[in-house]
Each structure stands twice: as C-alpha cells, then as structure tokens.
Amino acid sequence: MLAAGDGKRLKSDLPKVLHSVGGRALLAHVLTALEPSGFATTIVVASPRKAEVAAAMTDAGFAEIDYVVQDTPRGTADATRVALDALPQNITTVVICPGDTPLISPGSIERLLADHRSTGAVATLLTARVSDPTGYGRVLRDEGGLVRAIVEERDASDQERRVDEINTSAYVFNRERLDAMLPKVGQANAQVEYYLTDVIGLMVAEGEIVVAVEGSADEARGVNSRADLAEAGEALRRQTAERWMSEGVTIVDPGTTYIDASVTIERDAVIRPFTFLEGNTTIGARAEIGPHARIVDSKVADDASITYSVVVGSEIGSKASVGPFASLRAGTVLKRNARAGTFVETKKTTIGEDSKANHLAYLGDAVIGDRVNVGAGTITCNWDGTEKHETVIEDDAYIGSDTMLVAPTKIGRRAATGAGAVVKGNVPDDALAVGAPARIIPGKGDKMRRKPDEQTKDAGG
Numbered sequence: 001m002l003a004a005g006d007g008k009r010l011k012s013d014l015p016k017v018l019h020s021v022g023g024r025a026l027l028a029h030v031l032t033a034l035e036p037s038g039f040a041t042t043i044v045v046a047s048p049r050k051a052e053v054a055a056a057m058t059d060a061g062f063a064e065i066d067y068v069v070q071d072t073p074r075g076t077a078d079a080t081r082v083a084l085d086a087l088p089q090n091i092t093t094v095v096i097c098p099g100d101t102p103l104i105s106p107g108s109i110e111r112l113l114a115d116h117r118s119t120g121a122v123a124t125l126l127t128a129r130v131s132d133p134t135g136y137g138r139v140l141r142d143e144g145g146l147v148r149a150i151v152e153e154r155d156a157s158d159q160e161r162r163v164d165e166i167n168t169s170a171y172v173f174n175r176e177r178l179d180a181m182l183p184k185v186g187q188a189n190a191q192v193e194y195y196l197t198d199v200i201g202l203m204v205a206e207g208e209i210v211v212a213v214e215g216s217a218d219e220a221r222g223v224n225s226r227a228d229l230a231e232a233g234e235a236l237r238r239q240t241a242e243r244w245m246s247e248g249v250t251i252v253d254p255g256t257t258y259i260d261a262s263v264t265i266e267r268d269a270v271i272r273p274f275t276f277l278e279g280n281t282t283i284g285a286r287a288e289i290g291p292h293a294r295i296v297d298s299k300v301a302d303d304a305s306i307t308y309s310v311v312v313g314s315e316i317g318s319k320a321s322v323g324p325f326a327s328l329r330a331g332t333v334l335k336r337n338a339r340a341g342t343f344v345e346t347k348k349t350t351i352g353e354d355s356k357a358n359h360l361a362y363l364g365d366a367v368i369g370d371r372v373n374v375g376a377g378t379i380t381c382n383w384d385g386t387e388k389h390e391t392v393i394e395d396d397a398y399i400g401s402d403t404m405l406v407a408p409t410k411i412g413r414r415a416a417t418g419a420g421a422v423v424k425g426n427v428p429d430d431a432l433a434v435g436a437p438a439r440i441i442p443g444k445g446d447k448m449r450r451k452p453d454e455q456t457k458d459a460g461g
Contacts, residue, residue, distance in 0.1 A: 023260025075193030
C-alpha cells in the first residue's frame, strides 16, 4: 500500500490517507477491498507520520499490518523499493495499490490476481477508460492491443494525452522481476521522481508479458484535493445506495441520502430524503427513517420510526418512535413501543416499554419503567453543580407537566406528580406529589388507574 503522499493540495494538517469519505479513512477503504483476497502480508508505506496512520488503522480494525517509512517523497518506485526491502523473501507475488483510491473493489483485485496467474504475466495492471483523462497516466498499447508503456501526463505528448485509457495505479507483479527492474528506473521526467509506471516499459522492452484488466472509471479516482474528496464521496454514496436498494431497502431519494460503508440495513426499511446514517449503525426491518434524520453509532430495531431527529449512541426498540425534532444523546435506550416526541432530549436514559415523553422534556441520567407518561416540560435535574445523579421512575407512574425531578430521586409504581411540582427525595408507590417544594399525598397517585385490582376488574375478574 503506497500511502506516503502528503496531500499538499488538500491543505490539511491530517495525513492524506486519513481523510474520511463515506465514514472511513481513504486508506481503510482500500484495506477493506483487499481483505477478501487473504494476503499473507500487508505493508503500508507511510510518511514519517507513520505512528498517526498506524494508530488510525488499528482503531479502524486493521491490526495485522506492517508499516515502513519513505523518509523523502521520491516517487512511487522508491516507495515500492522501501516496501520490498521489508517483504519476506518467500513472497513471490506482490499486489501494489495506492492508499487514496477508496472506490477500488474487491472484485477488481480478484480479477487482477486471476488474470495474472492465468496469463503468466510478470505484471498485470488495472486500467479504466474515462471521458476526461486529465491528470492520469495514460496506458499505451501496441497495434495488437498489448500494453507497451504507461506515460504520466506531464511527460506525455499531445497525441498520448488523447488516449482515454488510464492507469489506476493498482498492479500485480512477479516479485523477482520487479526487484530486477526497480534499480533501472531513472528520474528523467517532469517531476524528477522515480516512477513505478516506468517499470512497465522496462519489462516490455525486455520481452516480458504485461497484461491489463479494465475496471470502472470510479475505481481510478484518486484523491488529491478537497474537490476529489467530495467527488469520491458522491460516488461512494451512489454505490452504497444502489447496494442497499438491491437488498430490498427503499431509499426514496439516493441523491440526498448519506449512508456510511459501515452501516447495515434490513429488508423493507424505508430511508427518506436528507437522512444521514453514520458509523456502526444498524437499521431493522420495516423501520422508517427520515426525512431529515441523523443517526450515529446506534441500533434501530424492526418497525421503529425516526423523523426530523438526531440519534447518537442509542438503542431504539421495536415499534418505538422518535421525533420530530428530538435529540437522543449517547446512552439512550427506548424499549419496545416507547416514544420520545417533539423537542424531547435524552442522555444516558432508558425509557421502558409503552412509556412516552411526547414533547418538551429533558431526561438525563434516568431509568424510566414501563407504561410511564412523562408530561410536557418535565426536567430531570440531574446535575447539582458538582456531579450527576440518577432519577428512577417506576412502572405506571404519571409525571405531570412542568415537573422538576431533582435527582437523586425515585418515583414509585403508579405514583404521580402534579403540574409544576418540584420533587426532591422519593415519592412512594401510589402517592401524589404536588407543589414546590412538593408535598406527598399518600394514595392519590395512580392517575391512569392501573392498580392490580382495577386491572382484574377491567378484565372481568
């Protein structure tokens, strides 16, 4: 993996290959494409900022990688030499890819390897035909269609620049022949660098077989600027949307839908416009997401719905609903058929089955049981100026509008609070808390008539 470029045109303090697109660093996309081929050894050629690249790839799940440093950027042939010096001698076939081509596919890597083996070539390269080849090296063929050279644009003649077949910079080489050719590469070019592309012409000149496999134009997209990054992102989004639609997911408007490569979506989910699904997010079957939803590192179960809302680091249960205009922060859990409605904010809070906070509430550091009604304007006052405290609301409780629950506090089963109550301490089962500060009236809770004996009576017992 050639990943030592500094990306000057990106004008960034971040190493080029760590810029993110589609939810992954550029280099992580390429490593993901290589994984299915099961290579014995993976070596990344990095700049002197190797430690940053290695740490980022380890965090992304790529731990079994060796890193070497190209101290001075002297070209792709020099970077290849640095990698080969670190490669075990028993390796006979080498795949070389740039670390800034996030759209390269596992299928193309497999085709490269298969054609390389079947043809007995010493080099096999991945090419693409594009309508505008500006900026790319051109693949030159002889009258019989065989590859004879790759010429970089700065060194190409006017006629050569009209060639629409370009080099993607992905290759398979016979390691022995590559070792032999690299010392012959010179610097007589516009950039005064050692070009790996020159190896192709040197091999052909010595009568070696070089073949090409044609891939898609998208796979050739290298990222050298912010504009390139945006174009690659657009292509990745299109591919991702097409893949999920082929799996039975409805995406109403792919052009305004953003789905990271790490996201998974089950069949018959509906994704509406201006939805952002990011990180390690899973969307269940028949869930309805959007419009205007952002969901990050969260689990959304079957038949849930989220609209005009932000959900981060949360779990949304089956048939639960969120929004519009809700903000669910990290640690939120909505259980089956729970609801966090309009202008509700939660943080590190569990809302139990069939419980509802329909509007205008802040619920932080709270555990809310089943079948609880949280009235508009309710706030769990969880911070005392020094530390956070927990609020517990047990099953079947009723929290009246504008209640201030001053944590730590516990609201008992079937207990209730009156509108505007300021509750400190605990409210016993079936009790009512009213006023500011609240006073407790025993036996006056159960606003939703859920005492066990009444449930039995309602059932005909």
